Every structure is written in structure tokens, then in C-alpha cells.
Amino acid sequence: MSRLVQATLIDTRYDADSDDLSPVPSRGSRLRMLFMVSVLLVLTALPDAMVVPILEEILVERYGVGPGIAHAFLAVNLIGGLCAIPILGWTAKRGRPIIAVVVAAAVDAALLAAMWLPIGFGPTIVLRAMEGVADVIVFAVIFDLVGRAGGRGATGLRYGLAAALLSLALGGGAILGGQVASWEKATSGVEASVFLIGGGACLLAAILAVIWREPLRRLKDIQIVGEKAPVMKPKIHRAPLWPLLLIAGSDRAAGGLLTGTLGIFLASAIGLEPAIRGGLVGSVLLLMGLGAVPAGAISDLFGALRVRLIGSIIFGLGIVILPQVAETLPLLVIVMAAMGIGGAVLLPTSLSLLDRLHGGLVGMGGFRAAGDIGFLVGVTVAGILVMTLVQPETAEAATSAYGLIFAAFGAIHLAVTAIAVPTLAMVSMRST
Known part of the structure; x- marks a missing residue:
């Protein structure tokens, strides 16, 4: 029992692949890379949160559906994300995660822009399910890059920072969505413009991922657990x-x-x-x-x-x-x-x-x-x-x-x- 308790002290600072020939960026470079990843995280998290508090305005009032049916807008996005798993497996084998972020963020932007158009509730739900695929791909790659930004040092701190940024982005997105909807009602402005704003955030993320592709590629080249067994060191067992x-x-x-x-x-x-x-x-x-x-x-x-x-x-x-x-x-x-x-x-x-x-x-x-x-x-x-x-x-x-x-x-x-x-x-x- 005491050994089992001792085993709960999993050391996330140990780098099992420290003998790998992949160059490890300097501390300053890792901090810059972490900043880049954090910006991408915030930009891609905003759109989902913006729509949550205003389903009444963007669906019920716009298309005349009931409040219960409107919740399908949230559900299909979550379910659609399951379809991203095979794509992520293919991406991992090809070794092109940065390209995956660029493409997924750009597709997300296009889908959000299409949902802004008055296309009806049914087509909007279909597009929303497709957007769930892009959401999961972007999330998986970005958080994988967070893990690589700094080797094995301070892994918990980096993920803590990412979790805090995610929470702030979701909270800020919800506030922004409510403010935009209130502005639309007060000024008779562009209907459902949260879709355009969210699409703009995703498009900006795609553009930045292209601009930052070289330093981000250096991150993805850093080996992690399970990718390559080190020489003369005990192999880290991959958990189920x-x-x-x-x-x-x-x-x-x-x-x-x-x-x-x-x-x-x-x-x-x-x-x-x-x-x-x-x-x-x-x-x-x-x-x-x-x-x-x-x-x-x-x-x-x-x-x-x-x-x-x-x-x-x-x-x-x-x-x-x-x-x-x-x-x-x-x-x-x-x-x-x-x-x-x-x-x-x-x-x-x-x-x-x-x-x-x-x-x-x-x-x-x-x-x-x-x-x-x-x-x-x-x-x-x-x-x-x-x-x-x-x-x-x-x-x-x-x-x-x-x-x-x-x-x-x-x-x-x-x-x-x-x-x-x-x-x-x-x-x-x-x-x-």
C-alpha cells in the first residue's frame, strides 16, 4: 500500500527522451513559443463561448424554433467532435500538426461565417456539427504544443496557465457574446454578428499559425513520452x-x-x-x-x-x-x-x-x-x-x-x- 501511495508522486519534470538528438529550444525561445500557443488558445476558444448565452437571439428568434430544440446547437457540436479522433490519428502519423491547426482554424472560420448567413435552422445544425470536428483538432494540437513548450520542466504550471487562459477566454467570450447581442437589439445592427466575430478570431488564429509555423514546428519536433524509447534508460510505460x-x-x-x-x-x-x-x-x-x-x-x-x-x-x-x-x-x-x-x-x-x-x-x-x-x-x-x-x-x-x-x-x-x-x-x- 505504501508503494502505491508513493507511486502517486508522478514526476512530470523527468524527460525520458533527454538523450534524443532533437534540439531543445532555449528558455527564452520556449517562453516565446508558449506565448504563441497561448494566443492561439485564446483566439480559438472565444467563438464557442460567445454563442452559449444567446441561443435565444441567434436561433429561437431568428429561426422560430423552441428553446429545447435550440439546445441541439450545443449538443451536435460536442458529438461532432468525436469524428475528429480518426483525423488526429492520421495527423499524428503524418507529423503535420501545425498544418492541421491552420486548416482546422480556417475551416472553423468559414463554417462560422456560413452560419451567419440566414440559411435556416437545419443547415445551421449541420454546419455546427462539422465545426465540432475542427474545434477538437485545434484543441488537441494546441494543448499538445503546450506540453512540448519547455520539455518536462514545470509541466503542471504550463497546463495550469493554459487552463486559466481557457477559463478566462470562455468567460470573456460569454460576456462578449451577450454584449454583442444587446448591441444588435439596441441598434438594429447586423443579425447574429457573433458568428462573424468568432469567425474572425479563428481566421486570425489560422494566419498567426502560418506566420509562427517555423518556431511551432520546432516545438512539435521535441520528442515526448512513447514516441521514442531512450537508450540505457528504463522505458516509460504508456498508461491506458x-x-x-x-x-x-x-x-x-x-x-x-x-x-x-x-x-x-x-x-x-x-x-x-x-x-x-x-x-x-x-x-x-x-x-x-x-x-x-x-x-x-x-x-x-x-x-x-x-x-x-x-x-x-x-x-x-x-x-x-x-x-x-x-x-x-x-x-x-x-x-x-x-x-x-x-x-x-x-x-x-x-x-x-x-x-x-x-x-x-x-x-x-x-x-x-x-x-x-x-x-x-x-x-x-x-x-x-x-x-x-x-x-x-x-x-x-x-x-x-x-x-x-x-x-x-x-x-x-x-x-x-x-x-x-x-x-x-x-x-x-x-x-x-
Whole structure:
């Protein structure tokens, strides 16, 4: 048992391919490359977030569909991303990830521009599904480059920075989308112009990827785990991908519960004012986003898997406890703050583990797709459970029903941790 616990200290700083002949860029060059990758990350993350808060304006009012049907716009994008996995496998074999980013970002821009045209709801949904393929390709390549930008040093910190930038880009995109929609209503401006703005961001990303292609190519030439066995050094065992995909799906399913069901619970069952609800939910998401940077740095010091284990337990227990303390505001604030701190470690440590123990474009793409499916399943299942279990007759009955829903999600998150962490720790034991 003690050896299994020791195995959770996966050292992401060790470079198993340090004897490879591929030139390692200088520290200054790596920082410039990391900046380039970060810019591409922010630009390509903006479009998806911009449309989330304004489905009413861009679909319901524009094409006359119902609010429920309009949610298909989000679902098909997530499902379409699954089709990107074979393409990523082909890209990895051909060794042309930078070209893949350029093409995928340009295609994304063209699809968004086409969705701006008044082509009808059906064609828009088809284009949206195709856009999901481009989204996953760009995500996989960019986060793979994040892992390469600096060898094995400070992997957790780099992924923490990337996770924080992703959170800020998604939050900023949602705010920008709402502001653009409000401007359109106030001025009778160009309809659904968020598609044009998002397309412009993707086109700019494609252009920058072309301009920066030479330094980015030097990044992709740096060998990573599993690409080449070092001479006279113990071979690093590639971890099975399924525990990492299970982690991604579980994390995003819990995220779906927090972004959807939590606000409804605090409003309908607890009766909190909108400003308080927004502050509570926003504070958790803000802590998870901005806290990813220090969380990644801590994982570099103490091991990504060990930090992941602690954060998952705090986050999962917080989900279970939250409904039980919701009527006492000070306790609710404490629990949600703890959830934000625990949740901050989830994405950077998961990406660090993926990069260290599996790596590759297919792994990154599968991680993104598994997370998207987890989010979709989490939102859908939570909605079904709310409709089935929550009875509005009394606040006590509603709170009890919500307690069961949150307990189920928390238990699943803890169960996934109990399965995935020992599995990954065993891989670490075989590698040492």
C-alpha cells in the first residue's frame, strides 16, 4: 500500500527522451513559443463561448424554433467532435500538426461565417456539427504544443496557465457574446454578428499559425513520452487511455451540474437573490479558473496524481455536502470556496498526467471529446433527474430531492477517482 501511495508522486519534470538528438529550444525561445500557443488558445476558444448565452437571439428568434430544440446547437457540436479522433490519428502519423491547426482554424472560420448567413435552422445544425470536428483538432494540437513548450520542466504550471487562459477566454467570450447581442437589439445592427466575430478570431488564429509555423514546428519536433524509447534508460510505460478519459468525462459532468442545476437549486429551493446566486456560482468558476495556475505549480512540486487525488476528494465531497448546508449562507460560502479550490487542480493535473503518461494528438483529442460527452451527459441527466424527482410543493421536499441529485453526482466523481487514480499509480510503479 505504501508503494502505491508513493507511486502517486508522478514526476512530470523527468524527460525520458533527454538523450534524443532533437534540439531543445532555449528558455527564452520556449517562453516565446508558449506565448504563441497561448494566443492561439485564446483566439480559438472565444467563438464557442460567445454563442452559449444567446441561443435565444441567434436561433429561437431568428429561426422560430423552441428553446429545447435550440439546445441541439450545443449538443451536435460536442458529438461532432468525436469524428475528429480518426483525423488526429492520421495527423499524428503524418507529423503535420501545425498544418492541421491552420486548416482546422480556417475551416472553423468559414463554417462560422456560413452560419451567419440566414440559411435556416437545419443547415445551421449541420454546419455546427462539422465545426465540432475542427474545434477538437485545434484543441488537441494546441494543448499538445503546450506540453512540448519547455520539455518536462514545470509541466503542471504550463497546463495550469493554459487552463486559466481557457477559463478566462470562455468567460470573456460569454460576456462578449451577450454584449454583442444587446448591441444588435439596441441598434438594429447586423443579425447574429457573433458568428462573424468568432469567425474572425479563428481566421486570425489560422494566419498567426502560418506566420509562427517555423518556431511551432520546432516545438512539435521535441520528442515526448512513447514516441521514442531512450537508450540505457528504463522505458516509460504508456498508461491506458481509458482512466484519463473517465476522469475527463467525470470532471465535465460535474461542471455541467454546477453551471446548470446549481443556479436553479439556489433559486427555486433555497430562494437566494440573483445577485447572491451569481456571486456564489461565479466565485466557484473563478476560483477554478484562476486557481489553475498555482494548482499546476503545486502539482509540479508534489506530483500531479497526488494533487489530483486530494483535489478530487475535496471537490467530490463538496458536491455531496453542498445541498445539506445551502440554507446557512456562511457554510454555503465555505463549501463552495472549498469546491473552487479543489476543482482548480482538476484540469491542469489531468492534462499533465495525460501528457506525461500517454501523450499524443489522439490522447488530447480523446480527452477533449470525452469531456464534451461528459458535459452533455451531465447536463442531460441532471435535467431529467430534476424533472423526475423535484416536486415544487414544499421547499423541504425540493431541497431533499436536489440533495439526492448532488449526492449521486458527487458519488460518481469520487468513484471515478477511486478507480482511475490506483490504475494510473500502478503505471507509475511499473515505470520506476
